[in-house]
Amino acid sequence: MPQPLTHDGPVRWGILGAGAITASAGPDLRDTDDCAVHAVAARDLDRARRAADGLGAPAAYGSYAELVADPDVDVVYVATTHGQHLEHALLAIQAGKPVLVEKAFTLTAAQAQQVVHAAQDHDVFCMEAMWTxxxxxxxxxxxxxxxxxxxxxxxxxxDLAMALPFDPAHRLFDLAAGGSALLDLGVYTAVYPWLFIGPPSGTSTTGRLSPTGSDSTAAMLWSYPGGQWAQLSCTVEGPSANEAVVLGTTGWLTFRGPLYRPPELVVHRGGPLEGTDEVLTAPLAGNGYGPQFAEVARCLRAGLAESPTVPLADTVGVMAVLDAARRDLGARFPADMR
Incomplete structure (x- = not known):
C-alpha cells in the first residue's frame, strides 16, 4: 500500500495539460479544501505559464517530464486528451507520482489495464477522473x-448528446486523437447501470460512423442474468434529453440533465399514475469537480491505492464494454491493432 501523505500543507497538484479540461476543472481544484495547484505543464511553456498564473500555481513547465520530476508535486492530474492518457499516466507513475487520469481513462481496456498494473507495480494511488x-x-x-x-x-x-458539425480535425472525429462519441459521452451513460445494476453479462450496439471512421452515434443494450436491462445512447450528431432514469419495481429515479452533473434527482415512489415525487438537489460550487479532488486528497492522506467509489476494476470493466461497442460499430483506433 502507498504511504499516507503526512505533510502539513495542502495536497500539491501538478496538472499535465493546459487545455479545455484544465480551464474548466482547474479553478475547482484550486478552490478545493486541502488542495493547491503547484504546477502546470504544457508543450508550450508560455501556455503553461498562462494557465499556472490563472490558477495561482508557482511553477510552470514546458515539458511533462519536468513536472513529474518536481519533488514538490504530490499528485499528477492527467488532463490531456484521452488519446494521450496512456503515455502521460505511465510517465507520472514511473516517476513515482500518484495519478488522477481524466476520462475516458484510456483508449482501450488493454491500455487501462496497463496503467493499473503500472500503478500497482510502483505502489502509487491511481483513479479515473469520473467526477459523476x-x-x-x-x-x-x-x-x-x-x-x-x-x-x-x-x-x-x-442518453447524452451534443451537436457538432463534422470536422475531420476535431478531436471527436480524429481517430489518431481517440475521436469517439462512446469515449467522450457514452462513458458517462455507463456510470448509471454500472452503479445501480452492475457489469452486464451481454451487450449489443448499433449506431453510425463519421466519415473518418469514428463512432458518432451509438445505442447500447446491456443485458443481465436476472433479466435486468440498460438502454444507453450517445451521439455527437444532435440533441437529446441528456438525462438518466433508474427503474424499479415500486418506483423510479430520474436524474435531470445534464446527467454528468445532474442538478436534480426526482424520486418517484409508486406507480406511473399514482405515487409521489420528491425532488432532491445538491448545489455544487464552481463547475462541480470539487468532490473528485477532495476524494483524491482523502485517499492520499489515508494511504489508499485506489478510491472505493471509483474502483479501478470498474474503470477497466467499463473500458472493455466500450471496446465491445466499438467493435460492433466497426470503429477502430490505431491502438486496437497493437
Missing amino acids: RQHPLLLRAQALVADGAIGDVVGVRA
Whole structure:
C-alpha cells in the first residue's frame, strides 16, 4: 500500500495539460479544501505559464517530464486528451507520482489495464477522473436504492448528446486523437447501470460512423442474468434529453440533465399514475469537480491505492464494454491493432 501523505500543507497538484479540461476543472481544484495547484505543464511553456498564473500555481513547465520530476508535486492530474492518457499516466507513475487520469481513462481496456498494473507495480494511488461518481446526488441515490426506495432495480435508461458539425480535425472525429462519441459521452451513460445494476453479462450496439471512421452515434443494450436491462445512447450528431432514469419495481429515479452533473434527482415512489415525487438537489460550487479532488486528497492522506467509489476494476470493466461497442460499430483506433 502507498504511504499516507503526512505533510502539513495542502495536497500539491501538478496538472499535465493546459487545455479545455484544465480551464474548466482547474479553478475547482484550486478552490478545493486541502488542495493547491503547484504546477502546470504544457508543450508550450508560455501556455503553461498562462494557465499556472490563472490558477495561482508557482511553477510552470514546458515539458511533462519536468513536472513529474518536481519533488514538490504530490499528485499528477492527467488532463490531456484521452488519446494521450496512456503515455502521460505511465510517465507520472514511473516517476513515482500518484495519478488522477481524466476520462475516458484510456483508449482501450488493454491500455487501462496497463496503467493499473503500472500503478500497482510502483505502489502509487491511481483513479479515473469520473467526477459523476462523486456527485452527491449519485451517492444519495445509491443509498436510496440500497434502502429499497424504488424496490428492485429492473432497468436503466441514459442518453447524452451534443451537436457538432463534422470536422475531420476535431478531436471527436480524429481517430489518431481517440475521436469517439462512446469515449467522450457514452462513458458517462455507463456510470448509471454500472452503479445501480452492475457489469452486464451481454451487450449489443448499433449506431453510425463519421466519415473518418469514428463512432458518432451509438445505442447500447446491456443485458443481465436476472433479466435486468440498460438502454444507453450517445451521439455527437444532435440533441437529446441528456438525462438518466433508474427503474424499479415500486418506483423510479430520474436524474435531470445534464446527467454528468445532474442538478436534480426526482424520486418517484409508486406507480406511473399514482405515487409521489420528491425532488432532491445538491448545489455544487464552481463547475462541480470539487468532490473528485477532495476524494483524491482523502485517499492520499489515508494511504489508499485506489478510491472505493471509483474502483479501478470498474474503470477497466467499463473500458472493455466500450471496446465491445466499438467493435460492433466497426470503429477502430490505431491502438486496437497493437
